[in-house]
Structures are given as C-alpha cells and as structure tokens.
Amino acid sequence: MNFLDFKNLLFEKAKIAGFNECEIYFSDGESISISVYEGEVEKYNLAKSFGLSFRGKINNKMGYSFTEILDEAAIDMLINSAKNSANLIENDDETFIYGGDKIYNEVKTYSKELENIDPSKMIYLALDLEKEAKNYCDKVVNINGCKISYSSSNYGIYNTKGLELTNKDNILTSYVVPVVEDESGKNDGVGYVVASSIDEVDTKKMAKQGVEEALSKLGGKSIASGTYNTIIYNEAMVQLLETFASTFSGDAAQKGLSLFKGKEGEIVASSLVTIVDDPLMEDGIASAPFDDEGVATYTKKIIYEGKLNTLLHNLKTAHKQGVKSTGNGFKASYASPVNVSESNLYLRAGEKSFEDLMKEINEGLIITDLAGLHSGANTVSGDFSLAAKGFYVKNGEKTFPVEQITVAGNYFDLLKNIIAIGNDLKFPLSNVGSPSVIAKGLSIAGK
Incomplete structure (x- = not known):
C-alpha cells in the first residue's frame, strides 16, 4: 500500500473508531557508518529504516501507537493500540493536534x-x-x-x-x-x-x-587544592551546557525539576551571558523548520544579557503556562512521545580571543576536559563535582598540562559568575555550542 492511500484509510477508519482528531508522523532514513582498525575495515553498517507513529484524540485523551509496515492490518493495529493507550491515561493534561502556522521559515538542513x-x-x-x-x-x-x-x-x-x-x-x-x-x-x-x-x-x-x-596532555600533573582564576575551555563548557540543558525545559520546570521555574523576566546570569536556541542555523545538527508537533520553529534568546526571557515549550507545556509554544516539541524517534528539547543551543560568543582570556587571568587554570557528568552533576540543584584535566597558565601563557584534579561548583552560580567570554564558539560533534569563558567561584581539589 502506498503512503498516501495508507494515510487516507487510517484517518477514515480512525474517525469511524471514535477518534475526533488524529495525526501521523513518519521518518524514512538511511545511514552508512564505517569503522577501521589497523588498516582494515572493522565494521561496515548500511541501514535503511522506516517508521510511522499515529496519535489521536478520543474521549479527550491522546492515544499513541507506531508501525514499520504499511498495510491494512497495520492500520487496525494502530487504531486499536492508540485507543488502548488512551484508556490508560490517568492525568488530565490537555493535549493537542496542531492546525499549523501561516509561515514556516526556510532553513538549510540538506546538502x-x-x-x-x-x-x-x-x-x-x-x-x-x-x-x-x-x-x-x-x-x-x-x-x-x-x-x-x-x-x-x-x-x-x-x-x-x-x-x-x-x-x-x-x-x-x-x-x-x-x-x-x-x-x-x-x-x-x-x-x-x-x-x-x-x-x-x-x-x-x-x-x-x-x-x-x-x-599537549602528556606530562600532566596535579596542582594544590584551592581557588584559581579559571578559564573553562569551549569544549568543556559545551559539556556543562549539554548536561544542564534540561533546566531550560518548561516541562522540567512544571515538574519542579528546574530552578528556573517562575524566573522568567528575572536576572539569572551575568550580563555577558546570552544563551540562544536556534533551530534555523544553517547546517546545524538540530536545525528544522518545524518541530514534531508541526509548530513553526524560530530563533529565541532564552537568556538575553543575563535575563531569563523564556523557557522552552511544546504545545502541552505552553498551554499549561498560558504562553505560545516555542517550537521545541521534539521526538527522540518516530516511536517516542513528544517531549520538550533544545535544537541548536549555544552560549553567544564574545569578542576576546583565547589569548586575550589567558592574558586576562594572567595566572590560573584552563579546564579542557570534564568526566563523570552523569554521576557528578545534579541537574536539579545545579551542583557538580567532576574529574577534570587542563593546563596551568602563568604570565598569560600555557605552561604545563594539569590532571588528577576535581572541579566543583554550581551551574546556576556559574552562569552568574562569568566575567569574560571568548570569540571561539564551537559545536564539537554536538547540537550544543559554546565559546571559552572566564568564571569565578570554582573550587579545585588536587594534591
């Protein structure tokens, strides 16, 4: 059965079954990955995938189901599974099938x-x-x-x-x-x-x-515990932003899992800090003209010069808060429910070169690598204590590599304690990006 015939028959049968609104989301993809070792191809994976999810409102509840096959038996399965899942929903959260926006921005996502x-x-x-x-x-x-x-x-x-x-x-x-x-x-x-x-x-x-x-990391040694003038290198700062990205989620805030709850309009960071969610970035890893609920995406400054402007929302969380969706309703896969997640999230670059940052601290520490983020960072309180590596700076220049240290602090305090931002914005194989920053108030535990 071709796709359009499948869609039309599914919607027709769903209406007869009692669904008053319904929607399908599909994804058709392919991938090739090649790993080599010792001059030979170690792994060669060629995969093609197709999946379709169905969701529909029945008795004011939203039911979900999915399939990888397009035939009449799959249509009956999708309807029955969605009806059963709707009957199991106990909360009264309102859910939506979206009618669309007048304008969808163009964005380059395909080469x-x-x-x-x-x-x-x-x-x-x-x-x-x-x-x-x-x-x-x-x-x-x-x-x-x-x-x-x-x-x-x-x-x-x-x-x-x-x-x-x-x-x-x-x-x-x-x-x-x-x-x-x-x-x-x-x-x-x-x-x-x-x-x-x-x-x-x-x-x-x-x-x-x-x-x-x-x-550059060879010959690393520990340093004495203490408080140092500290540069967090762009890739290490990306690790922190990535780990704490959920703090910008309206869903997390509504569940009491983000300290940004109710802080819109308040100063939550240094005046140097602007954090952007940009789904319209050309060739961005997470760029998209619409989210997985069909809402038109747009560039938004979550934090602008220290002030929290908005959290990120899908249709459900936006309705709960009485605001418009920010176009951040995304699925992890075609078979997943819609959640709130960031697109291309980054800390806006400043004007100083990395050399300028080193001269500014004169003597101190560069943190380049962080480890233990899953166990050593609490996304609710913001506290973190992480194994780290980096370099010691003296007279404004790198001197020797540093290892066997632990850096501790609080993410929410860190945003407030950024005193300089570099121009070296980087997205290291990630949809999250950052430049290097100078931050006060971090504790270093060493020898």
Whole structure:
C-alpha cells in the first residue's frame, strides 16, 4: 500500500473508531557508518529504516501507537493500540493536534553535495585518516577509534486538521581518536569534522587536530587544592551546557525539576551571558523548520544579557503556562512521545580571543576536559563535582598540562559568575555550542 492511500484509510477508519482528531508522523532514513582498525575495515553498517507513529484524540485523551509496515492490518493495529493507550491515561493534561502556522521559515538542513555518496570513497577516507594519524609522529601508539558516518532522512507530519509538512536532512561526520605515549604516560585526543560535502573531510587536518591535542596532555600533573582564576575551555563548557540543558525545559520546570521555574523576566546570569536556541542555523545538527508537533520553529534568546526571557515549550507545556509554544516539541524517534528539547543551543560568543582570556587571568587554570557528568552533576540543584584535566597558565601563557584534579561548583552560580567570554564558539560533534569563558567561584581539589 502506498503512503498516501495508507494515510487516507487510517484517518477514515480512525474517525469511524471514535477518534475526533488524529495525526501521523513518519521518518524514512538511511545511514552508512564505517569503522577501521589497523588498516582494515572493522565494521561496515548500511541501514535503511522506516517508521510511522499515529496519535489521536478520543474521549479527550491522546492515544499513541507506531508501525514499520504499511498495510491494512497495520492500520487496525494502530487504531486499536492508540485507543488502548488512551484508556490508560490517568492525568488530565490537555493535549493537542496542531492546525499549523501561516509561515514556516526556510532553513538549510540538506546538502545536495552529499547525495549518492560513494561508500568506497568513505572507506578510502577512513583508512587514510587512520594512516595519517598513525604517521603523524612516533609517539602515536594506538588508535582508539576511527570512523566516518553518513545519514539522511525524509520526515513529516500529516493530520486531520489539514497540516501537511515534510523536510529532508542529511549529515556527514568523521572522527579519529589517536593515543600517544611517552615516559610520562598515555593520553588521547580527538580530531573530527561535521561536513556538508565529502570534500570537506580533510584527513591531514583531522589527524593533526587529534594528535596535537593528545600530545599537549602528556606530562600532566596535579596542582594544590584551592581557588584559581579559571578559564573553562569551549569544549568543556559545551559539556556543562549539554548536561544542564534540561533546566531550560518548561516541562522540567512544571515538574519542579528546574530552578528556573517562575524566573522568567528575572536576572539569572551575568550580563555577558546570552544563551540562544536556534533551530534555523544553517547546517546545524538540530536545525528544522518545524518541530514534531508541526509548530513553526524560530530563533529565541532564552537568556538575553543575563535575563531569563523564556523557557522552552511544546504545545502541552505552553498551554499549561498560558504562553505560545516555542517550537521545541521534539521526538527522540518516530516511536517516542513528544517531549520538550533544545535544537541548536549555544552560549553567544564574545569578542576576546583565547589569548586575550589567558592574558586576562594572567595566572590560573584552563579546564579542557570534564568526566563523570552523569554521576557528578545534579541537574536539579545545579551542583557538580567532576574529574577534570587542563593546563596551568602563568604570565598569560600555557605552561604545563594539569590532571588528577576535581572541579566543583554550581551551574546556576556559574552562569552568574562569568566575567569574560571568548570569540571561539564551537559545536564539537554536538547540537550544543559554546565559546571559552572566564568564571569565578570554582573550587579545585588536587594534591
């Protein structure tokens, strides 16, 4: 059965079964991932996937179901499963099938340069990337990972209110993790790229990035416990923003799981801090012209110069708060319910170079790596205590690598204690980005 016939018959039968509004969401995708090790292809995965979810309102409750097959038996299953799931719902939260917006912004999420990508060229690039990393210097003793991946999808929403939306996206990523060793020990680094064309995969550049990062960490030592002038490097700041991204969720706030609850309009951060959710970013990993409820997306400053403007909402949480959805109702997959989540979330860059930041602290610490974020960070209280690595700064310059330390603080206090922001905004294989920052009030535990 073709897709449109399936949709029309599903909506017709759902109406007969008692559903007064209903919607389908579909995702049709493919992916190729290639991992290499010791000059050979270790894993080659080629996958195609199709899935369709159905949701409908019956007796003022929303039922959900999903399928990977388009036939008449699947239609009956979807209707019966959705009806059963609606009967199990005990809360009175109002849910919505959305009629759509007048205008949907255009955003580049698909690169034609990646169409019909040649797997043999991907294999060549992965093998060459491993070779370049191994041959970069004689201190490279192993490669912990070397991979290139491509994925594309066509997805969309149709409902009985006349909404018909589709979009395509695709992405190519690659990374290498070289391990270096000398008499002081071992360390690794990462070289990576997010590309909109296979020609952007520069194996020499990625190998250099990964090996140089690993080499820079050799000879690390601990420092005395205390309070230091501290730069949080962009990639470490991304780790913190990613970990605490749920604090911007209207759903988390309404459940009492975010200290930003009820703080809209209040100063919650340094006046230097502007945090943006931008689903319209060109080639952003999480860019989309509409969310998974069919709401038009738009760029929003969650925090603007220290003031909390808005939390992120889907239709349900927006209705509860008496505001409009921010277009942040997204699914983890076609089979998942709609939740609230960020798109491309980032701390806006400042004007200072990284060298300027080092000169500003003169003597202190750069935090480059954080570990233990799942167990050492409490997203409700904001408290964190994390194993860290970095560099010591003296006279405004890096001197030696630092390891075996723990950094502790509070995320909400951290936002208030940022006193300088760099211009080195970075999205490290992530939909979350940040520049480097100078922050006060962090405690360092060392030797």
